[in-house]
Amino acid sequence: MTPYPLIEQRRKMVEGQIRARGVRDPRVLAALEEVPRHLFIPPPYDRDAYEDSPLPIGNGQTISQPYIVAVMTELLQLRPSDRVLEIGTGSGYQAAILSRIVSHVTSAERIPELAELARRNLSALHYDNVEIIVGDGTLGYPANAPYNGILVTAASPDIPQPLTEQLADGGRMVLPAGGRDLQKLMVLERDGSSVTSSEYGGVRFVPLIGEYGWSGEGS
Ligand code: SAM
Secondary structure (H helix, E strand, O other), X not given: OOOOOHHXXXXXXXXXXXXXXXXXXXXXXXXXXXXXXXXXXXXXXHHHOOOOOOEEEEOOEEEOOHHHHHHHHHHOOOOOOOEEEEEOOOOOXXXXXXXXXXXXXXXXXXXXXXXXXXXXXXXXXXOOOEEEEEOOHHHXXXXXXXXXXXXXXXXXXXXXXXXXXXXXXXXXXXXXXXXXXXXXEEEEEEEOOEEEEEEEEEEOOOEOEOOOOEOOOOO
16 A cells, blocks of 8 residues: 555655755656656566666666656756657666657667566557667667767766767767766767767666677676
C-alpha cells in the first residue's frame, strides 16, 4: 500500500528533489511529473521509485537518479521540434522524459534484453515517438542524424568522435566523461565547424562500453 497516490509522490519528488535543487525548465519539470517512473523499475525496487537515487533494472545496470535525469535534460536546452539521440536506453525512463519534450527520440542500448524491456515500457504508455536501436551507441546512429541534442547516459572515457559528427549546427551534447568510476558532466555545443565545451559537477555512471568507450566489463 502506498501512503498517498503516485501522482502525489511524483509532485513531491519534483518539488523536493528537483525544483529545490535549481532545475527551472517548466517542460522538464512537467515531464518528470507526468512519467510514471515506477513502471520503468522491476520489483522489488519499484516501491522506491520516487526516492532520490538510482535503482537496479537488471543486467547489472541502473535507472538514473531523477535529479540527474532532470539536470541532463535541462542542459540540452531542447525545443519541441528537436530530434534527440540518447545513448544507453536502460529501461527507457530518460527516453520517456525526452519523448514528452521533443518531436523524436532515437535511443541506443547495447544489451538486447534491456532494449526489449524499454520497448515494452514505452509502448505500454503509448510514447510512440521513441525509436530504440540495439547496438554500440558510441558509433551514434547516422541514419537519423543530425541531432539537435545528444545525451549519453553511461560514463565515457572521452567524447566519442562519431557523436560529435552527428550533432546538428547549434546542437548540444551532454555526457559524463572522465574515469571509469567518477566523471564530470560535460556540455558540448556545435557552432558551425567549431565545438565548445563546458564542465559541470562530478557524477557517477555505469561505463559506456564500445568502440569509442571503455573496452569491456571490468577491464
Ligand atoms: N538512460 C537510462 C535511464 O533512463 O535510466 C539509464 C541508463 S544506464 C545508467 C546506462 C545504460 O547504458 C545501460 O543500460 C548500458 O547497458 C548502456 N550502455 C553502455 N554502453 C553502451 C553503448 N556503447 N551503447 C549503448 N548502450 C550502452
